[in-house]
Amino acid sequence: MKIRTIKVDQLARVEGEGALKVVARDGVVQSAELNIFEPPRFFEAFLRDRLYAEAPDITARICGICPVAYQMSAVHAMENALGVVVDGPLRELRRLIYCGEWIESHTLHVYMLHAPDFLGYEGAIEMARDHADIVRRGLDLKRAGNSIIALLGGREIHPINVRVGGFYRTPRKRELEPLAEELKRARDLALATVRWTAGFDFPDVVRDYEFVSLRGDGEYPFSNGRIASSRGLDIAAAEYDEHFEETQVEHSTALHAHIKARGPYLTGPLARYALNVAALSPLAREAAREAGLEAVCANPFRSIVVRAVEVLYACDEALRIIEDYEEPVRPAIDIEPCASTGYAATEAPRGMLYHRYRLNADGKIADARIVPPTSQNQPSIEEDLKTFATAWLDLPDEVLRRRCEQTIRNHDPCISCATHFLRLEIDRGG
Numbered sequence: 001m002k003i004r005t006i007k008v009d010q011l012a013r014v015e016g017e018g019a020l021k022v023v024a025r026d027g028v029v030q031s032a033e034l035n036i037f038e039p040p041r042f043f044e045a046f047l048r049d050r051l052y053a054e055a056p057d058i059t060a061r062i063c064g065i066c067p068v069a070y071q072m073s074a075v076h077a078m079e080n081a082l083g084v085v086v087d088g089p090l091r092e093l094r095r096l097i098y099c100g101e102w103i104e105s106h107t108l109h110v111y112m113l114h115a116p117d118f119l120g121y122e123g124a125i126e127m128a129r130d131h132a133d134i135v136r137r138g139l140d141l142k143r144a145g146n147s148i149i150a151l152l153g154g155r156e157i158h159p160i161n162v163r164v165g166g167f168y169r170t171p172r173k174r175e176l177e178p179l180a181e182e183l184k185r186a187r188d189l190a191l192a193t194v195r196w197t198a199g200f201d202f203p204d205v206v207r208d209y210e211f212v213s214l215r216g217d218g219e220y221p222f223s224n225g226r227i228a229s230s231r232g233l234d235i236a237a238a239e240y241d242e243h244f245e246e247t248q249v250e251h252s253t254a255l256h257a258h259i260k261a262r263g264p265y266l267t268g269p270l271a272r273y274a275l276n277v278a279a280l281s282p283l284a285r286e287a288a289r290e291a292g293l294e295a296v297c298a299n300p301f302r303s304i305v306v307r308a309v310e311v312l313y314a315c316d317e318a319l320r321i322i323e324d325y326e327e328p329v330r331p332a333i334d335i336e337p338c339a340s341t342g343y344a345a346t347e348a349p350r351g352m353l354y355h356r357y358r359l360n361a362d363g364k365i366a367d368a369r370i371v372p373p374t375s376q377n378q379p380s381i382e383e384d385l386k387t388f389a390t391a392w393l394d395l396p397d398e399v400l401r402r403r404c405e406q407t408i409r410n411h412d413p414c415i416s417c418a419t420h421f422l423r424l425e426i427d428r429g430g
Contacts, residue, residue: 022389022404029393032385034378034408047368052078052337052359053164059355059370060158063414065108067158068101068149069348070370072223073355078164080237081342081359082335089328090166091224092321093152097162098222098347099318100148103186105349106269106307106314107145109412110193111138114304117406118200134196137189141311144186147179148318166332176322183322187315191287194308198291203403205388206298209380210262211271214347220279220313221272223346228275229265230296237345240354246371257376264379267351268411269306270297281320284313300384300410307349307412337363348373350412374413381411 022032043062047055055078060071072094079086086094111134112124121127128135146156151171153159161168214221215228227235227243235243246255259265274296277285288309297306339361345354351373358367384407392400 020385020404020408022385024389024393027390027393029386029390032382032389034382034385044368044370047357047365049364052082052357052363052365053335055357055365055368056162056164057158057160060160060162062370062372064157065105065414066101066348066350068097068153068162069346069353071159071162072098073344073346073353073370074357075162075164076223076344076346077342077355077357078359079342080344081340081357082164082338083340084165084333084335086166086333089326090170090332092325093167093170093328094162095222096318096321097149097152097159099314099321100145100152102222102314102349103145103190103311103318104142104149105145106311107138107142107193109349110197110304110307110311111135111142113412114409115197115200117402117409118197118304137192141186141189141193144182144189144315147182151175151179163332165335166328166330168331170328170331173325173327176325180319180322183315183319187283187312187319190308190312190315191283194287194291194305194312197305197308200304202299202301203388204299205301205391207300207380207384207387209266209270209298210259210264211274211296212259212265212267212376213271213275213352214345215275216279218279220276220317221347223344227345227352229259230271230274231262233259236343237354238343240343240345240371241356244354244371246375255371255375256379257371258379264383265376266380266411267373267376268303269310269349269351270300270303271351272347273297273306273309280309280313281316283316284309287312301406303410303412310349337361350374350414351377372414374411377411377413381408381413384410 020034023030047058050058055074056071059074060067062070116123116127119127124135149159150156152161154161211230213228214225216225227233227237227240233243243260244257245260246257249256277295291305293305337359339359341358343356345352353373354371356369357365360366385404388407389404392403395403
């Protein structure tokens with residue numbers, strides 16, 4: 001029996017700490033484990049006995065890259081529990097702040113974390129020495145997203161202006177006008193990003209994923225819509241626990257999510273695109289077509305192109321919202337606490353995010369459950385490695401190591417949310 005071992009002590013360009021072990025015997029990968037060993041962060045426990053109104057500011061601290069998704073998921077779940085529906089200009093402002101997060105988070109991943117894989121660099125610093133103009137373009141594009149979050153959220157990181165029922169303060173229309181000028185330039189940069197990433201050299205691989213995402217009612221989903229899958233699932237967020245389950249595995253401090261009786265699934269840009277491509281703006285749809293994307297993209301290495309398309313859409317959608325914006329009469333709807341349970345699913349840049357809260361009559365949180373995208377995607381990431389690495393076992397150790405790292409970065413895992421460095425061990429036998 002022939003066994004071969006490859007170790008990577010630190011994989012950069014992912015968020016969090018983990019390790020990977022791939023076991024191959026006689027030319028076939030037998031198992032692939034993404035070992036997440038970062039200590040649990042206990043946010044669900046922190047939330048217990050806190051007032052419902054505190055949840056958005058606490059959950060925003062879960063992630064510095066996508067705080068809006070965690071914050072807004074808590075907001076929507078609380079509103080669901082308390083029977084509040086936020087619509088009109090307040091709903092549009094919420095879509096606008098999501099646009100900001102998608103722009104900044106996706107752009108960070110595309111330019112700083114993922115593109116170096118395709119261009120043969122260890123990281124963005126090394127890439128910038130040869131491609132300063134490209135890196136500068138990425139920073140300029142990311143800045144546009146940060147500007148949106150700073151205006152609507154009160155600051156760029158861990159925004160503080162969002163509340164259950166609306167916002168603490170809503171902007172005047174004239175405050176949005178400078179954003180529009182910045183976003184027009186950002187839209188051009190985003191279109192250039194789609195064309196740039198489409199020219200990368202992609203491994204010719206596909207996987208038969210069950211895609212899961214929100215499906216919007218005629219709009220590309222941020223925080224509204226039903227949970228749908230490419231194999232017929234169509235449920236409300238309140239039904240999530242009936243169809244999905246989490247299990248603990250020995251090699252990970254993050255739970256593994258599965259569809260009951262079906263197994264792993266994939267959430268994120270590939271899933272959103274597959275289930276909602278018709279809802280993209282005309283410019284984003286045309287850019288996707290020119291980039292060679294079909295109605296469904298099942299090659300995870302091409303996810304970088306789909307992310308770029310979503311950035312272009314977010315720029316377009318932000319400009320639409322700003323143009324149509326009418327100042328709301330008041331910044332928030334009044335809330336009365338009661339004993340209840342609320343559910344919400346939203347789309348973080350990395351994929352679907354589920355929150356559930358049970359409230360006591362005084363509005364304090366009795367129980368909280370948060371299911372981040374990376375814990376949902378972890379089983380599919382392991383399946384990617386198991387499937388693809390078998391075909392790559394004839395590659396030299398260093399090339400194989402890099403290809404396995406890239407396979408993980410395809411999905412932009414945020415390991416801390418579920419954890420920056422990954423140790424890779426491939427056991428081939430011998």
